[in-house]
Amino acid sequence: xxxxxxxxxxxxxxxxxxxxxxxxxxxxxxxxxxxxxxxxxxxxxxxxxxxxxxxxxxxxxxxxxxxxxxxxxxxxxx
Numbered sequence: 001x002x003x004x005x006x007x008x009x010x011x012x013x014x015x016x017x018x019x020x021x022x023x024x025x026x027x028x029x030x031x032x033x034x035x036x037x038x039x040x041x042x043x044x045x046x047x048x049x050x051x052x053x054x055x056x057x058x059x060x061x062x063x064x065x066x067x068x069x070x071x072x073x074x075x076x077x078x
Contacts, residue, residue, distance in 0.1 A: 001021065001022055001025040001026075004018055004021060004022070026061075030054070030057065030058060030061070033054055034054050034055075034058070037050050037051050037054050038051060038054075
């Protein structure tokens with residue numbers, strides 16, 4: 001994702017593919033972190049705050065996605 005964060009490489013990739021790559025890449029990183037932290041939670045209570053933070057990030061991302069989609073739907077209906 002870093003390689004496509006520059007103007008020239010983002011332009012080469014195109015806006016739709018760039019958005020898809022960063023969406024899938026961001027969720028892949030989040031899921032990897034959630035699994036890594038989640039499997040340690042039962043072993044040690046030290047990981048509970050990190051697990052809560054990882055879950056909060058997912059909630060924020062999902063809420064933002066739903067709001068963006070609702071806004072786009074409202075604009076297309078108008």
